[in-house]
Amino acid sequence: MAAIFRPSANFWAALTLLGLAAVFAGGIGWFWFWPRTDYARHVRWTVGQPASFSHEHHVAGLGIDCRFCHTSVDVSSSAGLPPTYTCMTCHSQIWTNAALLAPVRQSLADDKPIVWNRINDLPDYVYFNHSIHIAKGVGCSSCHGEVDKMPLSYKAKSLTMQFCLDCHRDPGPNLRPKDQIYNTEWQRTAFTPSPEALMAEYHVGGRKLTDCSICHR
Structure with a gap:
């Protein structure tokens, strides 16, 4: 009876199974490892704010x-x-027209707190x-x-x-x-x-x- 598969079929079958096992193990490892990284937890990520503060x-x-x-x-x-009044304790006297502080001045004028992130x-x-x-x-x-x-x-x-x-x-x-x-x-x-x-x-x-x-x- 003629062979259905070539002699190399066993090699490719084994390689395929090993590849699938590696992908599966890699996927499990990724889902376990990734959430535990500082990157996934946003460590050292700066967050944009309504008013820049250093x-x-x-x-x-x-x-x-x-x-x-x-x-x-x-x-x-x-x-x-801090409420806006705390910021304006100083900034009503210094940097009074700074563009960076425009949201702070607007907050005071509107009597609405700044919503910090x-x-x-x-x-x-x-x-x-x-x-x-x-x-x-x-x-x-x-x-x-x-x-x-x-x-x-x-x-x-x-x-x-x-x-x-x-x-x-x-x-x-x-x-x-x-x-x-x-x-x-x-x-x-x-x-x-x-x-x-x-x-x-x-x-x-x-x-x-x-x-x-x-x-x-």
Whole structure:
């Protein structure tokens, strides 16, 4: 009986099966890996805003404290965004006709707040309280990065569940003296209280930090 397939058919059949397996494995790997990349999570992506604002200029250049604009960060779950009147505290006197500030002046004239675009947006099922983190010695830069070096603001950390759990399981390295909470250039030195000492001072630690109810309520 004459052969139906050529001798090379086995080779091509095996190659096809290997190719399909590789595509399948690659697809599974892609769907697992891609969502976990910083690119997919928009880390270091700048976000367009109604009015251009440089943290680098205001924080590093002018030395303005975080709380001047984010007034509720140490007393509320939300850090708060500055009302137009806060901006105009300075800009009614300086850069009064700058084109970049036209949306701010229009906001004041219309008595309507500027609608800023959110950069760090947690899911609705996550509970996060800024004030408790401030009270327990977590500095702004632990989550928001070096904002004093950002001409345009961007998301500096992934802020995923794993990111939060890593800190909740070992909070010590992210704690600092209370007078350094808002210091974006703070670095731990030999003269800084140890992570263990700060954990004891702030009463931080224990299994409760990783209970589901801490972040999901």
